[in-house]
Amino acid sequence: MLAKCANPSCNAKFKYLREGRLFEFNIVDGARYTTIPSSAGTGRERFWLCEQCSRVLTLQCTTDGDIVRVPRIARQQRAA
Ligand SMILES: [Zn+2]
Structure with a gap:
């Protein structure tokens, strides 16, 4: 799953840990x-969003157990 961006419409390939955002x-x-x-013995899976996608998307786990991409809430950020 780490081979590429978790956004299906994005073809960015995973290269560097410092780029984008990892979800586990x-x-x-x-x-x-x-x-x-x-409990012990269950697995974990990592997902990665590339730099560009991680700016606008985040990954969440639904109560049904699916991983969904949700838009990040655009905060009214004031230039510091
Ligand atoms: Zn992407």
């Missing part, structure tokens, strides 16, 4: 994901 979720029942640490 725990796998439950082999197919669903959770942010809650599960």
Whole structure:
């Protein structure tokens, strides 16, 4: 999953850890994901959003156990 950006419409390839943003979720029942640490022996999976996508998107885990991309809330940032 780390081979490329988690955004399907983006073809950015994973190269450097310092670029973009990494997400890690725990796998439950082999197919669903959770942010809650599960018992020992269950796996984890990492997802990566490239620099550009991570500016506008974030990854979240739904209560159904799916990973979804959600737009980041654009904060009214004032230039510091
Ligand atoms: Zn991307």
